[in-house]
Amino acid sequence: MNDSPLAPGSRVVIAGASGLIGSALTRSLTTDGYEVVRLVRRAPRTPSEVRWDPEGRGVDAGALAGCAAVVNLAGAGVASQRWTESYKRTIRESRVRGTTVLAEAVASLDERPAVFVNGSAIGFYGDTGERAVDESAPAGEGFLPSVCVAWEGAAAAARQAGVRTVLARTGLVVAREGGAWGRLFPLFKAGLGGRMGDGRQYWSFISVHDEVAAIRHLMDTPSLSGPVNLTAPQPLTNREITAAMGRVMRRPTVLATPAGVLRVALGDMSGDILGSQRVLPGRLLESGFAFTFPSIEDTLRAALR
Secondary structure: OOOOOOOOOEEEEEEEEOOHHHHHHHHHHHHHHEEEEEEEEOOOOOEEEEEEEEOOOOHHHHHOOOOEEEEEEOOOOOOOOOOOHHHHHHOOOOOOOHHHHHHHHHOOOOOOOOOEEEEHHHHHOOOOOOEOOOOOOOOOOOHHHHHHHHHHHHHHHHOOOOOOOEEEEEEEEOOOOOHHHHHHHHHHHHHOEEEOOOOOOOOOOOEHHHHHHHHHHHHHOOOEEEEEEOOOOOOHHHHHHHHHHHHHOOOOOOOOEHHHHHHHHHHHHHHHHHOOOOEOHHHHHHOOOOOOOOOOHHHHHHOOO
């Protein structure tokens, strides 16, 4: 294994490369001259694609041979549909099974990659209220914290095999399309945006640009392993973010969605919308990472370009 930063031309394997973050990461690495191998669930259409089946046959470890890094961003969308008991199982199993398959494949290689970056989320911390937390905080209680604990634990095989394993606990990614903000922007553009509930819950956000840059920083920084929060340095309340959306988009934000309406419309998911997560990127900042878009206004403008 080589613990030095990845050189351009290195081979990087990405699971979940078609998602919001994965596609942006793929573009960034490809532009800079890296060889990106995308793991796909369908028949490969190009030489840069390799088929995998995380719920069945797994992945051919030979497809990972010679790679310098493996990045796992695969998993069913948390906000893609209402949380029925069936879909909650899908959210959990899609992450745990996929991570287990990749971690075991990485561990089985004679020549292992320098780093395994495994996706996770700030949902690990649960509702933190007004209390600011960093990577030293324990797991919270509830569905998403339990998913994140199992998700991160599934990467154990790679870590135990001596591969530097980083757990990227991502916050709310601000993008025009995809993710939670992909639903918010059209509402605000139509003048229908407003705070959710009392608006005092903290949202820990990050721009797509900084998310991709942070993942690449994790790949290139040999001193980083274990959990790392990928959030902008100053989380804000939903009320503050709503006001910023109004300023940037030049739209009124007088409407509000009562908590009771959210609970009826979203079911179990409403607890995470109304919950507060004041998460700080302690280890990311300590390792020298510099945000391009640290403020919410800059982040929103970047997403709307």
